[in-house]
Amino acid sequence: EVQLVESGGGLVQPGRSLRLSCAASGFTFDDYAMHWVRQAPGKGLEWVSGISWNSGSIGYADSVKGRFTISRDNAKNSLYLQMNSLRAEDTALYYCAKDRTFYGDEGGAFDIWGQGTMVTVSS
Amino acid sequence: QTVVTQEPSFSVSPGGTVTLTCGLSSGSVSTSYYPSWYQQTPGQAPRTLIYSTNTRSSGVPDRFSGSILGNKAALTITGAQADDESDYYCVLYMGSGISRVFGGGTKLTVL
Numbered sequence: 001e002v003q004l005v006e007s008g009g010g011l012v013q014p015g016r017s018l019r020l021s022c023a024a025s026g027f028t029f030d031d032y033a034m035h036w037v038r039q040a041p042g043k044g045l046e047w048v049s050g051i052s053w054n055s056g057s058i059g060y061a062d063s064v065k066g067r068f069t070i071s072r073d074n075a076k077n078s079l080y081l082q083m084n085s086l087r088a089e090d091t092a093l094y095y096c097a098k099d100r101t102f103y104g105d106e107g108g109a110f111d112i113w114g115q116g117t118m119v120t121v122s123s
Numbered sequence: 124q125t126v127v128t129q130e131p132s133f134s135v136s137p138g139g140t141v142t143l144t145c146g147l148s149s150g151s152v153s154t155s156y157y158p159s160w161y162q163q164t165p166g167q168a169p170r171t172l173i174y175s176t177n178t179r180s181s182g183v184p185d186r187f188s189g190s191i192l193g194n195k196a197a198l199t200i201t202g203a204q205a206d207d208e209s210d211y212y213c214v215l216y217m218g219s220g221i222s223r224v225f226g227g228g229t230k231l232t233v234l
Contacts, residue, residue, distance in 0.1 A: 033221060037169075044228040045161070045169065045212050050221035059221040062124070095168060104221040109159035109174035109214070116168060 002026035002112050004096045009117030012086055020117055022079040022096030027112075030074035033057075033104030036081050038092035039116075048094070049081065053102045064090075086121045093118050125149055127215050129226035135203045135233055143229045144195040145213030151194035156215040158196035160189060163210045163228075172211075173198060200231075208233045 008020040020036070035050040049060045049070040058070060069082040079096055098112040126148035135141035145158055152158060160173040171180040173189035176196065186201045196215075200207055213226040 035221075035223070037225075044210075045163070045225045047214070047223040047225055050223065052221060057221050059219075061222075100174065106155075106216065107157055107175055108216065108221070108223075109157065109171065110161070110169070111171050111174070111180060113168040113170075 002098075004098060004112060004114035006094060006096045006114045006117035009094065009119045011120045011122065013123050014087060014121055016086055017082070017084045018086060018119060020081040020083065020094055020096075020119070022114060024077045024079065024096075024098070027098070029072075029077040030054075031102065033099035033101060033108060034072060034079045035097045035099060035104065035110060036070060036079075037095045037097050037110070037113075038090075038119075039095070040089075040092040043092075045095075046092075050099070050104050051079070052104055057103055057105070083119070086119075088121050091119060091121045125217065125224070127213065127224050127226040129211075129213060129229045131227070132230045132232070135200070135207075135231065137203060137205060137233055139203050140199065140201045141203060141231065142192070142197050142199045143211055143213075143231070144192065144197050145215070145226050146195040147215075152191065152196045152215065154191060155218065156196070158189065158191075159214045160187075160196075160198045161212045161214065162207075163212065164208075169212065203233050205233050207231060 093116040097110040161169040177189040
């Protein structure tokens with residue numbers, strides 16, 4: 001069964017850091033780009049960051065650029081999101097999503113989603 | 124900064140046909156934006172419906188179809204059913220690296 005399982009969410013104070021993880025199974029992880037997508041409570045979906053199969057292409061939304069770092073470990077079938085300098089507006093459910101392509105560029109799209117991990121930034 | 128636009132809400136009668144659209148605050152959507160569509164019901168993770176403008180994801184019934192209509196991407200639901208009542212999001216590839224942008228989503232009511 002193809003599956004993505006996120007972990008690492010929780011309550012954190014503004015300005016602190018948190019690292020999210022996504023464990024992949026049921027497919028050849030290093031054949032696909034991967035993404036993080038978030039959804040603030042009661043709001044729409046927002047693309048946060050993406051990484052190609054070989055980490056050669058990485059992108060961030062302007063809202064997180066310079067604060068968040070995406071990475072992957074193909075040997076461990078895992079995707080990560082290091083979140084620094086967290087703000088209240090980063091409070092959201094964070095989804096890990098698989099891309100249907102190697103590079104996540106032309107023709108790319110999310111095709112498998114995890115159930116999400118909740119991040120709450122509050123003092 | 125380019126904004127991806129969607130109707131905030133739409134309603135359709137059971138059995139009816141509805142077309143949701145996905146546009147740009149500046150410019151036209153074409154197949155080069157590789158529009159994709161996602162369905163989300165409350166409390167659930169999104170489900171992928173359409174990618175690359177008009178290709179249905181595995182297991183998606185053929186009453187969901189994607190296209191370009193005029194200067195926008197479109198998602199058409201034919202023969203709407205009660206369980207189609209969901210939020211629908213489009214995503215556009217902005218032509219640079221791996222970046223994507225979501226539309227604000229359309230809340231579809233079936234009544």
